[in-house]
Amino acid sequence: MVRKFMRYPGGLGKAVTLSYDDGVQQDIQMIALMKKYGVKGTFNLNSARFITRDHVYPEGKVWRAMIDEDVVPTYSDPICSIATHSAHHPTLTNASEAEIAHELLSDRITLENLFGKVINGHAIPNGPYDEKTIKVVKMCGLKYMRTGKSTHSYEYPKSLIPLHATCSHADPRLPELTERFLADTPKEDPFLFYLWGHTYTFEERNNWYIIEDFMRAVSGKADVWYATNDEIFDYAEKYDQLECSADGHIVTNPTDIEIWFKVGSRIVSVKSGETIRV
Numbered sequence: 342m343v344r345k346f347m348r349y350p351g352g353l354g355k356a357v358t359l360s361y362d363d364g365v366q367q368d369i370q371m372i373a374l375m376k377k378y379g380v381k382g383t384f385n386l387n388s389a390r391f392i393t394r395d396h397v398y399p400e401g402k403v404w405r406a407m408i409d410e411d412v413v414p415t416y417s418d419p420i421c422s423i424a425t426h427s428a429h430h431p432t433l434t435n436a437s438e439a440e441i442a443h444e445l446l447s448d449r450i451t452l453e454n455l456f457g458k459v460i461n462g463h464a465i466p467n468g469p470y471d472e473k474t475i476k477v478v479k480m481c482g483l484k485y486m487r488t489g490k491s492t493h494s495y496e497y498p499k500s501l502i503p504l505h506a507t508c509s510h511a512d513p514r515l516p517e518l519t520e521r522f523l524a525d526t527p528k529e530d531p532f533l534f535y536l537w538g539h540t541y542t543f544e545e546r547n548n549w550y551i552i553e554d555f556m557r558a559v560s561g562k563a564d565v566w567y568a569t570n571d572e573i574f575d576y577a578e579k580y581d582q583l584e585c586s587a588d589g590h591i592v593t594n595p596t597d598i599e600i601w602f603k604v605g606s607r608i609v610s611v612k613s614g615e616t617i618r619v
């Protein structure tokens with residue numbers, strides 16, 4: 342038997358990704374910061390909550406949904422990907438299976454038609470979920486389901502449904518975890534620093550510096566892959582498709598991309614359609 346551990350494209354052992362909810366107007370400023378620092382992420386949208394340009398919010402209202410005409414231009418930027426967050430943002434544990442399916446599928450179908458691409462991630466609205474939620478998320482063909490739970494770990498997640506984040510940007514442990522992540526080296530499974538939150542809270546608490554400090558700290562590192570949620574989980578799905586001989590020494594890559602992994606102290610790759618010995 343040969344022990345192999347996934348490595349990201351280029352043989353990298355660490356990845357950083359963001360996950361931001363609700364599709365609010367402050368996402369525009371967030372995307373500008375992501376582009377400045379080269380940090381990628383995924384925005385989880387409620388397609389039934391977008392507003393028209395003439396909508397007027399009460400004075401001082403911080404939570405402001407994205408204007409419908411701005412949705413596609415904003416989130417089509419390659420620095421981000423899109424996932425579902427339910428159409429209307431209900432608490433799913435109060436809903437029947439049919440109601441959950443309606444919320445998830447109507448959001449998914451609307452977003453897929455808007456963006457013209459397959460969307461298969463989800464972030465739980467309001468936080469609570471149960472076995473019924475998990476069942477329906479899987480039935481709706483969604484591949485990952487982010488919760489509001491923090492692991493305070495950057496080990497690669499053992500499960501994608503449910504998928505727990507490293508932490509939220511409001512977590513007081515963020516600076517300490519970021520520092521440890523940057524200094525640490527993965528020995529077996531790769532690292533994934535998964536940060537989540539809502540961008541409207543930066544305006545509400547006047548603390549955009551929290552996310553800018555984070556992005557500045559993690560950006561430009563030669564050993565880190567900056568990727569959207571979908572890029573990471575799609576890559577991992579293809580890694581899992583590698584075919585190995587019974588003794589593990591022969592590896593075939595049936596996928597359409599080059600796949601990297603660690604064997605002993607070596608980092609090796611197997612190109613699309615190639616068979617190698619390790």
Ligand SMILES: [Zn+2]
Nearest residue numbers: 362363466467
């Ligand atoms: Zn939300």
